[in-house]
Amino acid sequence: MNEICNTAAIFRQGNTNCGGCGMSITLQMLRRAVGANPVHLVIPACCGAVAGGTFPQSTFGVPTIMSTFASAPAVASGLASVAALNGDPTRIIVLAGDGGTFDIGFATLSAAAERNEDILFICYDNEIYGNTGGQRSSATPQGAVTSNTLEGKLEQKKDILAVMAAHRIPYAASVSLAHADDTQKKFAHAVAQKGFRFLHILSPCPTGWKSEPALGLELVRLAVRSGLWPVYEIFDGKRYAVTIEPDFSDEALDLYLSLQRRFQKSGMTAADLRPAIERNWQSLRALSGRIIPGKREG
Amino acid sequence: MSTQLLSANHAAALSATLAARANRKGKGFVSGVYPITPSTECMEYLCNQKIEKGRVVRVESEHSAMGVCIGGSAAGARSFTATSSNGLAYMVENCIAAANLRLPIVMSVANRTLGPPWNIWADQGDALLLRDAGLIQFFCASNQEVFDTVLSAFRLAEEARVMMPVMVSMEGFILSHNVAPVEVPPQALVDDFLPLTDIPHRLESVPHTLGQMEQPHQTECHRFQHHTAMLGAPGVYDEIRRDFEILFGRALAGAIVPYRAEDADTLIVSMGTMGITAEAVVDALREAGARVGSLRVRLFRPLPVDAIAAVFAGKKRIAVLDRNIGLGLGGVLWSDIRALADPGAVVQNYLTGLGGGDVRPEHIAKIVSDITARQASGAPMLMEAV
Numbered sequence: 001m002n003e004i005c006n007t008a009a010i011f012r013q014g015n016t017n018c019g020g021c022g023m024s025i026t027l028q029m030l031r032r033a034v035g036a037n038p039v040h041l042v043i044p045a046c047c048g049a050v051a052g053g054t055f056p057q058s059t060f061g062v063p064t065i066m067s068t069f070a071s072a073p074a075v076a077s078g079l080a081s082v083a084a085l086n087g088d089p090t091r092i093i094v095l096a097g098d099g100g101t102f103d104i105g106f107a108t109l110s111a112a113a114e115r116n117e118d119i120l121f122i123c124y125d126n127e128i129y130g131n132t133g134g135q136r137s138s139a140t141p142q143g144a145v146t147s148n149t150l151e152g153k154l155e156q157k158k159d160i161l162a163v164m165a166a167h168r169i170p171y172a173a174s175v176s177l178a179h180a181d182d183t184q185k186k187f188a189h190a191v192a193q194k195g196f197r198f199l200h201i202l203s204p205c206p207t208g209w210k211s212e213p214a215l216g217l218e219l220v221r222l223a224v225r226s227g228l229w230p231v232y233e234i235f236d237g238k239r240y241a242v243t244i245e246p247d248f249s250d251e252a253l254d255l256y257l258s259l260q261r262r263f264q265k266s267g268m269t270a271a272d273l274r275p276a277i278e279r280n281w282q283s284l285r286a287l288s289g290r291i292i293p294g295k296r297e298g
Numbered sequence: 299m300s301t302q303l304l305s306a307n308h309a310a311a312l313s314a315t316l317a318a319r320a321n322r323k324g325k326g327f328v329s330g331v332y333p334i335t336p337s338t339e340c341m342e343y344l345c346n347q348k349i350e351k352g353r354v355v356r357v358e359s360e361h362s363a364m365g366v367c368i369g370g371s372a373a374g375a376r377s378f379t380a381t382s383s384n385g386l387a388y389m390v391e392n393c394i395a396a397a398n399l400r401l402p403i404v405m406s407v408a409n410r411t412l413g414p415p416w417n418i419w420a421d422q423g424d425a426l427l428l429r430d431a432g433l434i435q436f437f438c439a440s441n442q443e444v445f446d447t448v449l450s451a452f453r454l455a456e457e458a459r460v461m462m463p464v465m466v467s468m469e470g471f472i473l474s475h476n477v478a479p480v481e482v483p484p485q486a487l488v489d490d491f492l493p494l495t496d497i498p499h500r501l502e503s504v505p506h507t508l509g510q511m512e513q514p515h516q517t518e519c520h521r522f523q524h525h526t527a528m529l530g531a532p533g534v535y536d537e538i539r540r541d542f543e544i545l546f547g548r549a550l551a552g553a554i555v556p557y558r559a560e561d562a563d564t565l566i567v568s569m570g571t572m573g574i575t576a577e578a579v580v581d582a583l584r585e586a587g588a589r590v591g592s593l594r595v596r597l598f599r600p601l602p603v604d605a606i607a608a609v610f611a612g613k614k615r616i617a618v619l620d621r622n623i624g625l626g627l628g629g630v631l632w633s634d635i636r637a638l639a640d641p642g643a644v645v646q647n648y649l650t651g652l653g654g655g656d657v658r659p660e661h662i663a664k665i666v667s668d669i670t671a672r673q674a675s676g677a678p679m680l681m682e683a684v
Contacts, residue, residue: 008505038503040373040501042369049510049511050511052507052510052511053510053511054510054511054512054513054516055507055510055511055512055513055516056506058505058506058507058510060505060507061505062505063501063502063503063504063505063506063507064501064505064506064507064508064510065368065369065372065399065501065507065508065509066507066508066509066510067365067368067369067395067509068361068365068391068392068395070361071361071362071364071365071368071392071395073362073365074330074357074361074362074363074364074365074366074368074369075365075366075368075369075372076369077330077355077357077362077365077366077369078328078330078355078365078366078367078368078369078370078371078372078373078375078377079369079370079372079373079501080369081328081353081355081366081369081370081373081375082325082326082328082369082370082373082374082375083373084353085325085326085328085351085352085353085375086325086326086351107358107359107362108358108359108361108362108365110358111357111358111359111362115355115356
């Protein structure tokens with residue numbers, strides 16, 4: 001991770017993202033994994049569509065197409081088809097928010113995954129409709145206040161990785177931006193692999209989470225430590241591997257909640273979240289076949 | 299040139315297949331398809347063709363069908379899809395995106411009533427949803443016309459001066475499912491007719507972003523460029539007609555089709571297959587001494603206003619037949635062309651065949667006798683055809 005990255009930036013200076021945006025960090029880290037590979041980006045309506053700035057300049061350093069909100073995986077299927085027909089090595093990457101992944105884009109995502117299109121789908125999940133000013137999505141966690149759930153969301157966050165695993169795609173993984181080496185390994189694998197790949201990234205959103213911009217990666221680290229954000233990967237929908245082992249610290253969980261004002265109103269505490277986290281991990285342990293946590297293979 | 303017995307759905311699909319194969323030395327062909335009555339047979343036929351350097355993606359919705367076409371076209375490939383009715387309505391968002399991105403996608407639409415309440419029969423209201431969206435729109439009246447228009451649509455859409463989607467309409471069941479002889483050119487001639495697809499703004503290696511945000515003045519410029527390119531399309535289409543005739547040895551129907559209109563006092567104006575029925579009525583009424591003619595509008599967007607106005611000149615009575623209704627105003631064709639008639643002319647709108655009613659010669663004869671008795675235009679009138 002210490003070497004300097006000399007390839008052209010995917011996401012350039014002058015973009016309009018808020019300070020501390022997880023999507024910005026994602027794109028900077030993706031640049032290393034992409035390296036010299038030719039890449040085309042597909043971005044549905046989301047903060048990513050705004051981040052490029054206005055015509056004719058663009059902060060995206062690779063050829064990019066903005067799709068309608070629900071269409072990114074379909075548009076990417078078209079691009080990937082032409083690349084395959086022409087023996088062109090260009091990798092097609094979708095960058096979508098949680099709305100374009102969990103909600104409005106879900107049918108299209110599911111269909112492209114079922115067809116096993118040669119696409120890398122990256123969801124930067126900030127758990128909120130950031131681009132429209134912070135409304136709930138099905139990725140918003142229970143207890144979080146949004147602009148249309150003023151008392152805190154009542155329902156649980158959708159387990160999108162389980163849904164994607166059920167499509168038996170070649171590769172699906174959750175990513176912690178606070179664990180750069182693991183992120184790089186996953187990005188590199190996902191860029192190189194053929195077929196449908198899905199990366200789920202917990203993407204700090206200081207604006208929506210009502211948190212300090214500089215604390216974004218720290219929040220991700222706390223979410224991972226506490227077990228709230230399990231970091232693992234799934235091969236072919238059946239082989240599970242936990243790649244970052246949490247210590248299940250309640251202190252970390254309380255800190256995670258208290259550093260974001262979105263949880264203030266509902267008064268969510270570690271004790272409220274712990275039972276669900278434990279159930280989730282029981283199932284993950286069973287699926288990954290490891291009672292004793294181990295290092296990632298390869 | 300061979301003659302094949304084809305439904306209009308199959309004619310459109312075969313035409314698209316020949317166009318697809320003609321781009322095998324270019325970037326190839328990519329299509330997204332989803333079935334809906336009555337256009338299903340078009341996508342089924344396409345899915346069963348072998349296309350060198352081509353892929354037909356069987357997607358989960360019409361919205362995604364056009365999404366795949368957008369991706370394929372943005373990557374530089376030739377692209378085609380087919381749909382109908384609510385499928386088109388579901389696709390509208392991406393049709394608008396394709397038009398605004400100036401992607402030369404060709405689509406065949408089997409016109410069908412929008413629902414619910416469900417009705418599978420012909421009504422042009424589906425295609426007309428996209429009247430103002432920046433797609434070129436043709437309405438055909440025979441299976442041969444569907445075949446020829448789809449083939450020419452690729453040439454028109456991909457022409458650098460035009461560069462936008464083209465929609466080719468056929469009325470559901472009336473054309474889509476009826477089988478008729480269609481002259482089909484050999485692949486070699488199609489290869490000569492269609493240059494390799496060249497989309498100058500496709501995604502290649504130089505970083506540029508398609509469809510990003512714009513300021514009002516930029517949108518203003520882009521819309522006007524698009525509008526100007528549309529206005530130039532009839533001229534380009536006439537060039538294509540000349541090449542078509544030289545290459546295939548037969549005529550490609552024009553933007554408008556006047557029939558015995560020159561010396562007529564009364565004109566029957568329509569789009570689609572009603573125009574063919576109107577021509578038969580004209581022949582019958584001419585036998586009886588009436589000075590009646592017909593005008594079929596094939597190219598509805600861009601609307602060839604000068605050509606239509608030239609046919610309208612001197613006409614005292616113009617009956618405009620619409621198999622569609624712009625609710626709250628009247629027939630869509632009528633509302634667009636009524637101002638092109640001479641001052642004082644009676645321009646009467648007849649809403650007929652809505653929801654797929656079978657418009658027969660006696661209905662059109664009744665319309666002619668109604669307008670003949672009129673001294674002034676009235677409100678759009680429902681002429682039931684059941």
